[in-house]
Amino acid sequence: MGANTDFNEKQIKILQVAETLFAEKGFDGTSIRNISKEAKINIAMVSYYFGSKERLLESLILYRTSDLKSQLDSLIKENLEPIEKINKLIELYINRINSNKGIYRIIHFEFATNKRDLNFESFTELKKGNLKSLEAIIVEGQTKGVFRKDIIIPLITPTILGTFFHFHMNKPFFQNLLNLKTDDLYNNYIRTNLTKHIQQTIKALLIYES
Numbered sequence: 001m002g003a004n005t006d007f008n009e010k011q012i013k014i015l016q017v018a019e020t021l022f023a024e025k026g027f028d029g030t031s032i033r034n035i036s037k038e039a040k041i042n043i044a045m046v047s048y049y050f051g052s053k054e055r056l057l058e059s060l061i062l063y064r065t066s067d068l069k070s071q072l073d074s075l076i077k078e079n080l081e082p083i084e085k086i087n088k089l090i091e092l093y094i095n096r097i098n099s100n101k102g103i104y105r106i107i108h109f110e111f112a113t114n115k116r117d118l119n120f121e122s123f124t125e126l127k128k129g130n131l132k133s134l135e136a137i138i139v140e141g142q143t144k145g146v147f148r149k150d151i152i153i154p155l156i157t158p159t160i161l162g163t164f165f166h167f168h169m170n171k172p173f174f175q176n177l178l179n180l181k182t183d184d185l186y187n188n189y190i191r192t193n194l195t196k197h198i199q200q201t202i203k204a205l206l207i208y209e210s
Contacts, residue, residue: 007063011049014039015060023102027057057106061123064103068096069126072133082141086206087199089134093160094195098187101168131157138206147206156202163198164190 007015017039021030032053036043050056075088097104134156141147167174171186180186 007059010041010045011059012063014041014046014049014056015063018056018060019064019102019106022057022060022106027053027106032056058123061103061107062126064100065123065126068092069129069133072130076133076136082137082144082146083203083206085137086141086202089137090160090199090202091195093157094164094190094198097161097164098168098190141206146208148208151206156205159205160198160202163201164194167194 014035018030018035021034021038025034030053032046033043035056036046039046046056050059071092072089075085075092078085078088080088131154135153138147138151138153138156142149142151167190174180175186178189180189
């Protein structure tokens, strides 16, 4: 299906069921038959729409992540100072990942083992597009003389996401350490304290020391 992200109602139903099963049972532990049964859609129809399980996963990732580009494009055009744009970008990233944990668990944990190569063309293009948006904000800050000139831009995204994923992968430890007894308290901590901490970290990397 390439980079086409216009899915019909049946396809969306299949993608949502696949997302739940992949997150619960893992990619290898889920079959097209499982997805078809759970979605109550004929197995031949699932194969017709997506071909293979790998193609279905590609479509799922594009379905869940492609609208980020348009949100980033809007952010670039907003009448804000570069550091405010960076802060909003971090908020956007953290909120999206935290509310779409299923797909990000699949992307970051299934594929961390290198069992499968996720560098299919459309996903790579998407990541490059997101990086270009970040680059545009940083270059604007550099042109205005607010951001340092020696920033390694491709390392900014892993700095943001790496902090979040380390926190999330050690959820029981941090819940106990920070007394976040419920999921509401935990998610609220991510939205407030953790997001602010990441914003301060990135600001320290970008801004000239006074």
